[in-house]
Amino acid sequence: MSGAEAAELPIYRARIQPEWIDYNGHLRDAYYLLVASYAIDDLMDYLGLDAAYRADTHCTLYSLEMHVHFLNEVKAADDLKVITSILDFDRKRIHAGCTFVCSRLATPAASVDMMLMHVRQGAKPAGATFPDAVTAKLNALKLSAAARDAFGPLSRQIALKPR
Amino acid sequence: MSGAEAAELPIYRARIQPEWIDYNGHLRDAYYLLVASYAIDDLMDYLGLDAAYRADTHCTLYSLEMHVHFLNEVKAADDLKVITSILDFDRKRIHAGCTFVCSRLATPAASVDMMLMHVRQGAKPAGATFPDAVTAKLNALKLSAAARDAFGPLSRQIALKPR
Numbered sequence: 001m002s003g004a005e006a007a008e009l010p011i012y013r014a015r016i017q018p019e020w021i022d023y024n025g026h027l028r029d030a031y032y033l034l035v036a037s038y039a040i041d042d043l044m045d046y047l048g049l050d051a052a053y054r055a056d057t058h059c060t061l062y063s064l065e066m067h068v069h070f071l072n073e074v075k076a077a078d079d080l081k082v083i084t085s086i087l088d089f090d091r092k093r094i095h096a097g098c099t100f101v102c103s104r105l106a107t108p109a110a111s112v113d114m115m116l117m118h119v120r121q122g123a124k125p126a127g128a129t130f131p132d133a134v135t136a137k138l139n140a141l142k143l144s145a146a147a148r149d150a151f152g153p154l155s156r157q158i159a160l161k162p163r
Numbered sequence: 164m165s166g167a168e169a170a171e172l173p174i175y176r177a178r179i180q181p182e183w184i185d186y187n188g189h190l191r192d193a194y195y196l197l198v199a200s201y202a203i204d205d206l207m208d209y210l211g212l213d214a215a216y217r218a219d220t221h222c223t224l225y226s227l228e229m230h231v232h233f234l235n236e237v238k239a240a241d242d243l244k245v246i247t248s249i250l251d252f253d254r255k256r257i258h259a260g261c262t263f264v265c266s267r268l269a270t271p272a273a274s275v276d277m278m279l280m281h282v283r284q285g286a287k288p289a290g291a292t293f294p295d296a297v298t299a300k301l302n303a304l305k306l307s308a309a310a311r312d313a314f315g316p317l318s319r320q321i322a323l324k325p326r
Contacts, residue, residue, distance in 0.1 A: 023214065023217065023223070024223050024284065025284075028200055029196065029200050029226040030193060030194075030196035030197035030200040031193075031197075033192065033196045033229075034191075034194075034197070036193070037191055037192050037193040051186065054186065060186070062233070063192040063233050064232070064233055065230070065231065065232050065233065065321050066192060066230070066231050066233075067228070067229070067230040067231075067318060067321060068228065068229050068230075069227070069228050070225070070226050070227055070228065070229075073288075088322070088323050089323070090323050095321060095322065095323055113321055114321065115321050115323075121187065121188075125236075154320065154321070155230060155318065155319070155320050155321040156319070156320050157317065157318050157319050157320070158228050158230060158276055158277065158278050158317070158318040159251070160251050160252070160253050160256060160258055160278075
């Protein structure tokens with residue numbers, strides 16, 4: 001990936017709050033997802049799905065599914081940044097990935113992937129097609145096949161024994 | 164499942180905090196996982212993996228992987244309870260499931276499954292075998308094959324098109 005492309009990937013920098021640390025002495029599992037959720041808020045702003053767009057159109061993103069792999073312990077003193085990737089998308093949905101990076105660690109702290117749907121809210125919320133400008137931005141951000149293969153670990157069926 | 168067995172399943176009742184509601188007017192995705200995380204704290208107490216045990220043994224549970232399906236919107240005024248199930252376990256790991264129930268809804272609000280590992284903390288945290296008393300409780304709680312088949316939706320690979 002070129003430097004120019006890398007610069008396009010949205011990066012969210014989290015400030016770990018003291019109350020996010022659990023009795024095990026590290027970031028409680030759910031707060032990884034809160035950080036990912038804030039990273040997706042930034043992605044929405046970047047794509048133009050921001051507060052003004054939501055107010056104008058009553059359209060927003062809903063989370064359908066999320067999967068997280070916890071790969072390393074994150075401590076109270078750690079910095080934490082989240083690199084958000086577009087793994088895939090169609091007319092109404094985005095398959096997004098988040099890689100959690102700590103400067104203390106040689107490998108990612110966590111990996112998240114999720115399915116998001118563009119929804120028009122109302123009495124009966126329903127999937128809605130992305131505006132062309134959003135589709136163009138998604139297309140520019142979408143990972144190459146090689147970068148997508150390198151992303152991970154991805155979601156999978158959780159089980160003690162493969163079936 | 165008999166009434167006696169059903170009564171054994173740990174149930175966690177959440178109080179939805181106002182700051183957990185996002186700009187879409189419902190429970191922000193990550194807070195479903197925070198509620199699941201608190202439900203697992205209760206399960207740990209139930210299994211005897213409580214604060215005293217953790218202080219005595221330096222053993223605790225680490226989350227390895229979590230997957231959530233968001234099935235219904237949850238609003239600020241909703242009650243929310245989480246039924247925790249033991250889907251499977253081995254000497255060191257638990258495959259746990261959480262079903263999110265709102266009295267307003269005819270079907271679950273969300274379904275989570277996760278892999279947890281019993282770990283001895285220290286300079287180099289490592290997987291540790293469960294004490295026999297914990298294994299006995301896990302065995303008593305473990306879902307029957309039929310109940311396990313009825314649990315869900317379970318984790319899976321998230322993708323726009325099946326590969």
